[in-house]
Amino acid sequence: MSSFADESIISDFVAESREHLATIEPDLLRMEQEGAKVSAEVINRVFRAIHSIKGGAGFFAFDALKRLSHAMEGVLMQVRDGKLKVAADVMDVVFASLDRLKAMLDDIQASDSVPFTQELAKLEAILNGQGVAVGEMVKGREKGATREFDLDAESVRSALRRGMNLFRAIAYLHRDIRDKGLTPLAFLNNALSVGTCLDAFIDVEAIADLEHCLEQDLPVTLLFASVLEPDLAALGLKLPVDQVKVMEVEALRKEVKAKAKAEQKVVAVVAATPPEAEPEAEIPGDLPAEEKTTREVTKDTGNETLRVRVDLLTNLMNLAGELVLGRNQLVRAITDSQHEIPGLGAILQNVNQVTTEMQEGIMQTRMQPIGTVFSRFPRIIRDMSRQLEKQIDVHIEGAEVELDKSIVEMLVDPLTHIIRNCADHAIESPAERQKARKDPTGTIHLHAFHEGGQINIAVHDDGRGIDAKKVLAKAIAKGLVTKAQGAEMTEREMVHLVFEPGFSMAEKVSEISGRGVGMDVVRTNVEKLGGHVEMETELGMGTTVRLRLPLTLAIIPSMIVGVADHRFAIPQVNVVEFVWVKASEVSQRIEQVQGALVLRLRDKLLPLVRLADVLGLQRVFENPETGEQLPDRRVSLADRRGELPEEPDNATPRQGDRRTDWRSDHNIIVLRVGKNHYGVIVDELFDIEEIVVKPLSGFIQGTKCFSGATILGDGRVIMILDAGGLATVANLHFTDLQAEELRRAEEEKRSAALKASRRRSVILFEAATGERFAVPQDHVLRLERIVKTKIEFIGEREYIEYRGEGLPLLRLDQHLAVRPLKAELQELFLVIPKIPGQSSTTRPPAGILISEILDALDVEVELKAVEFTGPGLLGSAVVQDHLTLFLDPVALLQAAGLMGGVA
Amino acid sequence: MSQFATFHVGDRLFGLDILGVREIIRVFNITPVPRAESHIRGLINLRGQIVTILDLAVRLGHEALPVKDSSHIVILKHGANTAQGNGRNQGGTQDLMGLLVDAIGDVVEAEASLAEAPPANLTDAEERFLSGVLKTDEGLLVLLNLQELLSSG
CATH class of the missing domain: 2.40.50.180 (CheA-289, Domain 4)
Incomplete structure (x- = not known):
């Protein structure tokens, strides 16, 4: 009996488990009907449901529930693996166990007092390979006695309350079903369309021996409730009238009582401790159902909420939508006549607003914060870590993120599985963690956030991570992938194999998790929601499971x-x-x-x-x-002809071209x-x-x-x-484009670099008026101002005293086709060129005379060849709106023969 | 005796157990679904619920027929029986299906057990979707296999 579990968590667990059981039953019926042909999906679904119940029961320490579901899971696993045939006797036991599970869930706190040892023994017998023996045992017990219905007192009572008649209908598999071109399922569907089927069984006793069972017609007996009169019911069921009999309530009462007594007797023999309170089967009419109902209601009060069925809300939502539609039509229809009726405008506005608010309100009823799911995990982790003797912290972020209720509900199972996996498998024991030099306390991080209109949920643990190679090896061993397929897989793909049905990571089967259905459930459920699961893992560092969910229904x-x-x-x-x-x-x-x-x-x-x-x-x-x-x-937008086609002379000209x-x-x-x-x-x-x-x-x-x-x-x-x-x-192909983008970006970078190389720092000067020149700064050593009178002549050559030595001077007009400097200038400038490879202290070979320095600046130019390019010109370009000649001083000096011995 | 809702597709009279029929409506504003299989005629808005319309003619392997004044949609009680749909939606309100037919006929009473096997000269599609033939006063009534009709593929 659970001593620690929170009331609300338990009631959630019970509600979920009931839902699971409700889905199992039709699936089990289908398994029985279709036998070996039943799809694996159905078996998996049943298996997962039972597994969920077992996990919860184990966690909350409901021993009886856990033991029974564990045994059921074992049987179902054998069925799934093809080791066990879905025979009727096996299914009998499974169904009986299912009913026991239901009884336990009806009063969870007293679940341990529900007798189940008989079912458990049968399940275990099947597990031990004695399926046939059990079948015989079951048969033996029933020999001689007509089989009775398994009655659910509540459903009988509710049927009678609604004024339904109860029928015992017998349908022969061959005569009534197959020969009419029906399948058993179609027959049942048909039956369900005219009434409610409370119970059904196939009377195996009616068959003389196994060898002839196929030729013989099998009678299926139905306990059937319908508002129809007997003759109409027979018609509705498509059965001969004599095969449908009304059941007397008195007879029914006897049957139920007999059953209860028989059960008690068996239990008394088998079970060591007799049940304290085997609920007396309630007979319709005997006891009103009010008592039980009131009890349930009082249990739920305390918070200001009310349980409402989701389909009711969905229906309301549809109706609200219809109302909006109706309002729009109404407004449209009477807009014109609005002025004729005084006050109509205000009424319309009122209707308008109320409708909008109502629609919004109904929408909001369906939204729930994800925290309602998250909030249960700290407790689960706390209790699990105690059981497993681990130290685990839980961090929660984004609990306020809101999602549609149905999505929140569908997330419970997958998230619980992920969290359990984290605690059970991923996080190591404190000793192990210390050995790996990690904090002995493991961390599980839950994070929900909106991104791109989707809800993202990340569950991160800092545990041992998943070894991709091990996963692959296991998948190959289990036949999920072939070796050849495995060889071509990326590490990521290998890790994602854990999402395959039938994959188990755990070395040993634990009660809480680890039969390899976990991640399968996660993926199935999330994909059902239109979402997506991903897993990232780093060996030794931890694993992150990411869920991406749409906001559908909102x-x-x-x-x-x-x-x-x-x-x-x-x-x-x-x-x-x-x-x-x-x-x-x-x-x-x-x-x-x-x-x-x-x-x-x-x-x-x-x-x-x-x-x-x-x-x-x-x-x-x-x-x-x-x-x-x-x-x-x-066909293509890009390939459009750039030029307009030439129109033939006689053609009528097009008035407009589609291209423009x-x-x-x-x-x-x-x-x-x-x-x-x-x-x-x-x-x-x-x-x-x-x-x-x-x-x-x-x-x-x-x-x-x-x-x-x-x-x-x-x-x-x-x-x-x-x-x-x-x-x-x-x-x-986004990746192709990314490559193309990268290529272009590189091209861009190259051209930028090229551009940069074209940037030059230049000194801008004038020689004759209006004639502009530029010298790259890296070609200039110094600029000097000189007075004209200081210029001395030696022969034809001009010199000036420069640092105690004579420096030859060079005039541009002597070497280039340019005008001479103005003669009247008293002050001139001298460009001392920098000779590559010479230090600044070496005597410069010559200086170039110019009239005025205009500017020193950075220009970005593309030099063009000048028609009068002589030696010493780099080219020309427009700088500051003037055509400017770019000088190459060294070449100029060489051309003038002034470089002397300098190279 | 069972009652059958009857309707015409091309020159044939088809029947469905009336218990499987939710309602019959006139054709209006079918929104086509691009890229869907050819027998999906489209979607309609039935009082706020979206109904998927199957083109019965195409489903049976014939040419799609144009919508005429006499065309009707037979809305079915049971949802589609597809891989996605059979889990939570079984019998639910979400996956409503309708059949586009050329014209509707009377409700015919007949003994379902008297149905004969469909004739041999059928297309593959017909063989899959027809469950039998009934002789009635109105002529031959071809019974549809609703379950197959509503399973995807």
Whole structure:
């Protein structure tokens, strides 16, 4: 008996387990009916449900529940692995155990007092390979006595209260079912459409011996409740009238009592401790059901909440949507006559507002913070760490993130499994952690956050991580993948094998987790929600499991777009921006890279798809002349002819060309898929509307392009585009584009470097008036001001005294086709060139005479050859709006023969 | 005796057990679903619920027929029996299905057990989706196998 578990957690566990049991029953029936043909999915579903119950029971220390579900799980595992055939006797035991589980869950605190040893013994007998023996035992016990219905007193009572008749109907498998072209399932479905089936069994006793059982007709006996009169019930069940008999309540009472007595007797023999309070089977009419109901109600009060069925809320939501629709129509219909009736405007406004608020309110009823799930984990971890003798801390972040209720509920199972796995397998014992030089206390980090319109949940532990190679080896051993497949797998893919059904990581089977159904459950449940699971792990460092979930069922603002005559909704969270490319700009902005359309957007390459193409719709364009819609047959946007075609002389000239007409402008919506962006070309953009996502039929989910459908304000149904699916269907290669982008970025860098190399620091000066020159600064050693009178002549050559020595002077006009310096200037400047390879103290070979220094600046120029290029000119360029000649002083000096011995 | 809702597709009269029929409505505003299988005619808004419409003619391997004035949609009681749909939605309100038919006929009473096997000269699709033939006063009534009809693939 649990001493530590919190009341509310336990009641959650009970509610979940009941749900599990409710789903199991039809699946078990299907297993029995379809035998070996039953799909693995069904068996897995049952198995996982029982496993969940077992996990919870083990955790909360409900011993009876745990032992029984554990044994059931064992049997089901043998069935799943094909070691055990789904025979009727096996299923008898499974069903009986299932009923016991239900009884235990009905009063969980007293669950240990529910007798179950008999079922347990049978399950264990099956597990020990005595399935047949057990079957005989069961048969032996029942020999001679007609089999009785397993009665659920509550359902009988409720049926009678609703004025239903109870029937014992016998259907023969061959005569009544097969020969009428029905399958047993169809028969049962039919039966369920006219009433309620309370119990059914196949009377194996009626068969003389096993060898002839196939030829013989098997009678199926149904306990059937329906409002129909006996003859109509027979008609509804498609059975001969004599096979459907009304049951007397008196007879029923006897049967139930007899059953209860028999049970008590058996239990008294088998069980060491007789049950204290085997609930007396309540007979309809005997005891009113009120007592039990009141007890339940009082239990739930205390907080200001009320349990409401989700389908009720869903229905309300639909109705609210309808109401909005009706309101819109009403407003439209009476807008014109509004002024004729005084006060109508105010009434309309009131209706309007109330409707909107009601719709919003109903929407909100479905939202719940994820914290309702998270809050249970610290307790679970605390208790688990005590059981496992580990030290574990839990950190929770983002508990306030809100999700649709159904999603929150569906997350309980997967998250619990992940958390249990973390505590049970991932986090090492304190001793182990210390050996690995880690903090002896392990940490589990739960983090929920919104990102891109999705809910992200990350569960991180700092445990031992997962060894990808071990996972692969195990998967190969289990036959999940072949060796050849394994050889081609990335490490990531190997790790993700743990999500495969039937994979088990744990070395030993523990009661809490570890039969390898855990991660399978996680993936199945999350994918059912339209979500996605990923796992990252680093050996020795820890593992992170990431869940990405959509916000389906919630109201989402969406952009309505039009393509051809179809409309679609794009959730706004996927929309990054909207780009409008004018028809005349198409050739500059849209191009083809490796056969795919791309848009150049702020130095990024954005893959483009045409929505019409991805969805296989006929593109249309509006003829600029007539305005009619014509099919568009152009294949590519980028390859459009740049030049207008030459019109034959006699052809009537086109009035407007589609390539430049505004109607050919492109509306591009940039969408986000994870880290990647891409553009979708649509024809038209409409409003942004708040839409309610409605799930798609399984028939349509295969298209991958749509995440749901919705109903617009005008009542029309439109599809909601799935940005991720669209990218997949369009076969976008983001990585190729990234490579291309990288290439371009590098090119850009190179050209920038090239540009930089063209940048020069120059000294700008004038020789004759208006004739400008520039000398790169790195060619100049010094600039000196001199007075004209200081210039001395030796022969034809001019000299000046420079640092105690004669420095030859050079005039530009003597060597280049330029005008001489103005003669009247008294003050001149001298450029002392820098000779490469010489230090600044070496005597310079010569100086160049100039008239005035204008500026020293950085210019970015591309030098052009000058027609009168003589030796000593680098070229010309326009600097500060003047044509400027760039000098190469060294070459100039060489040409003048002034370099002397200097190279 | 069972009651059958009857309807015409092409020149044939088909029947469905009336217990499997939720309602029959006139055709309006079917939103096509791009890229869906050809027998998915589209979606409609039935009082706030989205119903997936199957084109019965295409499902049976024939050409899609244009929507006429006489065309109707038979809304079925049971949801689709697809891999995704059978878990939580069984009998639920989410996965509503409808059949697009050319015209509707009367409700016919007949003994279901008298149904004969469908004739041999059928297309593959027909063989899968037809469960039998009944002789009635109205002529031959072809019975549809609803379960197959509503399973995907």
